[in-house]
Amino acid sequence: MRTSQFFLSTLKEAPSEAELPSHKLMLRAGLIKKLGSGLYTWMPLGLRVLRKVEAIVREEMDKAGALELLMPAIQPAELWQESGRWAVFGPQMLKMKDRHERDFCFGPTHEEVITDIARSEIKSYKQLPLNFYQVQTKFRDEIRPRFGVMRAREFMMKDAYSFDVDAAGMAESYRKMHVAYSTIFTRLGLQFRAVKADSGAIGGDASQEFHVLADSGEDALAYCPTSDFAANVEAAEALAPAAPRAAASEALRDVDTPKQTTCEAVAALLDIPLQRTVKLIALVAGEQLQIVLLRGDHSLNEVKVGKLPGMADFRFASEEEIRAFFNCPPGFLGPVGIDRSRVRLIADRTVAAMSDFVVGANKPKFHTAGVNWGRDLPEADLVADVRNVVAGDASPDGKGVLEICRGIEVGHIFQLGTKYSQALSCNYLDAEGQLKPMEMGCYGIGVSRIVGAAIEQNFDEKGIKFSAAMAPFSVAIVPVGYQRSEAVKAAADALYAELKAQGVDVLLDDRDARPGSMFADMELIGIPHRVTVGDKSLAEGKVEYVARQDGNTELVAQADIVARLLGKLAQ
RNA sequence: CGGCGUGUAGCGCAGCCUGGUAGCGCACUUGCUUCGGGAGCAAGGGGUCGGAGGUUCGAAUCCUCUCACGCCGACCA
Numbered sequence: 170m171r172t173s174q175f176f177l178s179t180l181k182e183a184p185s186e187a188e189l190p191s192h193k194l195m196l197r198a199g200l201i202k203k204l205g206s207g208l209y210t211w212m213p214l215g216l217r218v219l220r221k222v223e224a225i226v227r228e229e230m231d232k233a234g235a236l237e238l239l240m241p242a243i244q245p246a247e248l249w250q251e252s253g254r255w256a257v258f259g260p261q262m263l264k265m266k267d268r269h270e271r272d273f274c275f276g277p278t279h280e281e282v283i284t285d286i287a288r289s290e291i292k293s294y295k296q297l298p299l300n301f302y303q304v305q306t307k308f309r310d311e312i313r314p315r316f317g318v319m320r321a322r323e324f325m326m327k328d329a330y331s332f333d334v335d336a337a338g339m340a341e342s343y344r345k346m347h348v349a350y351s352t353i354f355t356r357l358g359l360q361f362r363a364v365k366a367d368s369g370a371i372g373g374d375a376s377q378e379f380h381v382l383a384d385s386g387e388d389a390l391a392y393c394p395t396s397d398f399a400a401n402v403e404a405a406e407a408l409a410p411a412a413p414r415a416a417a418s419e420a421l422r423d424v425d426t427p428k429q430t431t432c433e434a435v436a437a438l439l440d441i442p443l444q445r446t447v448k449l450i451a452l453v454a455g456e457q458l459q460i461v462l463l464r465g466d467h468s469l470n471e472v473k474v475g476k477l478p479g480m481a482d483f484r485f486a487s488e489e490e491i492r493a494f495f496n497c498p499p500g501f502l503g504p505v506g507i508d509r510s511r512v513r514l515i516a517d518r519t520v521a522a523m524s525d526f527v528v529g530a531n532k533p534k535f536h537t538a539g540v541n542w543g544r545d546l547p548e549a550d551l552v553a554d555v556r557n558v559v560a561g562d563a564s565p566d567g568k569g570v571l572e573i574c575r576g577i578e579v580g581h582i583f584q585l586g587t588k589y590s591q592a593l594s595c596n597y598l599d600a601e602g603q604l605k606p607m608e609m610g611c612y613g614i615g616v617s618r619i620v621g622a623a624i625e626q627n628f629d630e631k632g633i634k635f636s637a638a639m640a641p642f643s644v645a646i647v648p649v650g651y652q653r654s655e656a657v658k659a660a661a662d663a664l665y666a667e668l669k670a671q672g673v674d675v676l677l678d679d680r681d682a683r684p685g686s687m688f689a690d691m692e693l694i695g696i697p698h699r700v701t702v703g704d705k706s707l708a709e710g711k712v713e714y715v716a717r718q719d720g721n722t723e724l725v726a727q728a729d730i731v732a733r734l735l736g737k738l739a740q
Numbered sequence: 741c742g743g744c745g746u747g748u749a750g751c752g753c754a755g756c757c758u759g760g761u762a763g764c765g766c767a768c769u770u771g772c773u774u775c776g777g778g779a780g781c782a783a784g785g786g787g788u789c790g791g792a793g794g795u796u797c798g799a800a801u802c803c804u805c806u807c808a809c810g811c812c813g814a815c816c817a
Contacts, residue, residue: 309816327817704776
């Protein structure tokens with residue numbers, strides 16, 4: 170491709186709405202253009218990148234035995250009503266009516282449709298196992314779209330669905346997808362990690378997420394450097410402290426905390442470690458107040474709370490509800506001396522093992538110190554793991570200590586079991602003629618998100634640094650004086666023709682622009698290999714090669730440059 | 741949805757407080773010069789100042805309403 174025949178639209182300054190480096194760079198490089206909130210056009214340059222990601226995803230899915238199909242983006246409401254998710258999915262689903270007032274949605278995912286296909290097409294165990302996939306535009310009406318294509322409302326997703334005769338078969342399908350996903354992200358040149366995940370709204374048993382590691386990632390990941398344990402923080406178990414609760418050694422006493430409404434402030438005032446304080450979080454579930462106690466430096470894990478008995482649809486208590494029960498404003502709440510018949514007291518495992526701790530006194534401007542279980546208040550009604558793990562916690566596999574890093578979720582694989590096949594009567598006949606529900610799995614990859622995540626992981630002050638696998642063009646030829654020097658033009662054209670003949674995605678910058686702006690553009694859009702052709706080096710029969718990755722420059726004989734480039738591209 | 745904040749040329753912004761002929765940089769067009777790191781000079785084109793209503797002789801500027809977008813909190817590939 171020649172730049173004069175292509176469409177480059179680079180910007181020196183990024184539009185102000187962009188926050189993350191990847192978002193700014195994608196706009197500056199002209200990969201995408203915003204149409205509305207969470208809606209982006211993939212411009213010609215960006216589409217080339219997206220297509221390269223898609224191609225790798227397709228190759229590996231095909232290799233893993235999955236079959237591509239394409240389902241409608243618009244789906245009738247009936248299927249969703251049948252699975253019960255029409256109401257459950259909520260406002261995140263874009264709903265619409267046709268001219269006959271029939272309900273439809275723009276598909277946020279395709280479990281219902283694929284299950285409908287399977288139940289009508291698959292009758293016998295002899296047809297199984299099967300894995301169908303598609304690369305499709307999805308729409309989720311995100312509460313807050315942001316970060317460009319990383320959290321867009323309309324986005325490109327690869328979703329696959331496996332159908333097996335039994336749980337062992339499903340586990341094998343799942344394992345194949347795990348392998349395929351690892352291969353895909355490796356081929357894309359990404360640093361990634363597979364972690365244990367919560368299965369969330371989609372449901373099911375086992376599930377793992379694939380994360381591109383990046384400091385700006387929205388998810389916190391817990392991993393153990395000395396074992397293979399890795400989990401999303403929301404799914405990582407916090408073990409109970411190994412040491413038993415120490416005996417009480419302090420007397421119960423009130424302390425003045427005139428303005429200290431947080432554990433941090435109280436700890437600072439009393440000059441004690443934050444780990445000696447306990448905070449109280451008031452929740453409501455089943456019309457009853459639920460009091461959760463957490464150590465001062467820990468944070469509530471809402472996923473874990475939601476899984477406790479009777480807490481499935483919990484919410485945070487309102488300030489009125491808090492005042493009604495405690496007769497005290499938030500900031501000074503404590504578990505000592507409250508009417509335990511009207512509430513349930515849930516203690517985090519860590520708190521249950523504490524002694525001589527500090528909590529609110531249930532009266533404004535006071536906290537209580539030297540609090541001890543059993544002596545000053547009855548034991549908790551429930552001791553459970555309700556906190557997020559923190560760096561330094563023991564690894565749940567008992568093989569070391571956890572560290573925390575951040576990641577961008579680009580893939581998620583689930584073992585669904587029979588959740589959807591039972592809801593939608595997706596059955597087959599086994600060898601004994603028995604009707605059985607199919608065992609399903611589903612596997613998603615955020616194709617458009619990958620582009621953003623990859624840039625978030627690979628950029629410098631000059632712009633994007635695409636891996637060879639994702640770059641819109643593999644090689645950029647920058648002639649200095651293409652319009653002025655016959656020799657330069659002839660050499661550049663010859664190199665261009667030769668690379669094209671070799672099947673290389675090559676971009677020849679034949680604009681009548683100054684070299685500085687051509688260099689800057691090629692660097693901004695992230696072309697991994699650049700060849701500069703100029704009179705100076707041509708006089709010695711050489712051209713200049715620059716690697717975008719490290720900026721290393723070398724003079725290469727004209728006769729050798731094609732072979733050198735082919736060698737680098739093959740790496 | 742709640743809490744802020746911003747809407748002025750394609751992009752980045754000033755002007756608004758204190759009403760009086762709409763500006764700057766980049767980008768774009770033309771010409772001359774320049775040509776290995778986002779060139780210089782000169783001349784140009786482009787804006788219903790988000791929208792509606794109001795106050796006023798006069799509104800980008802003041803008031804009311806509205807829409808859009810962005811940031812901070814709960815969802816997810």
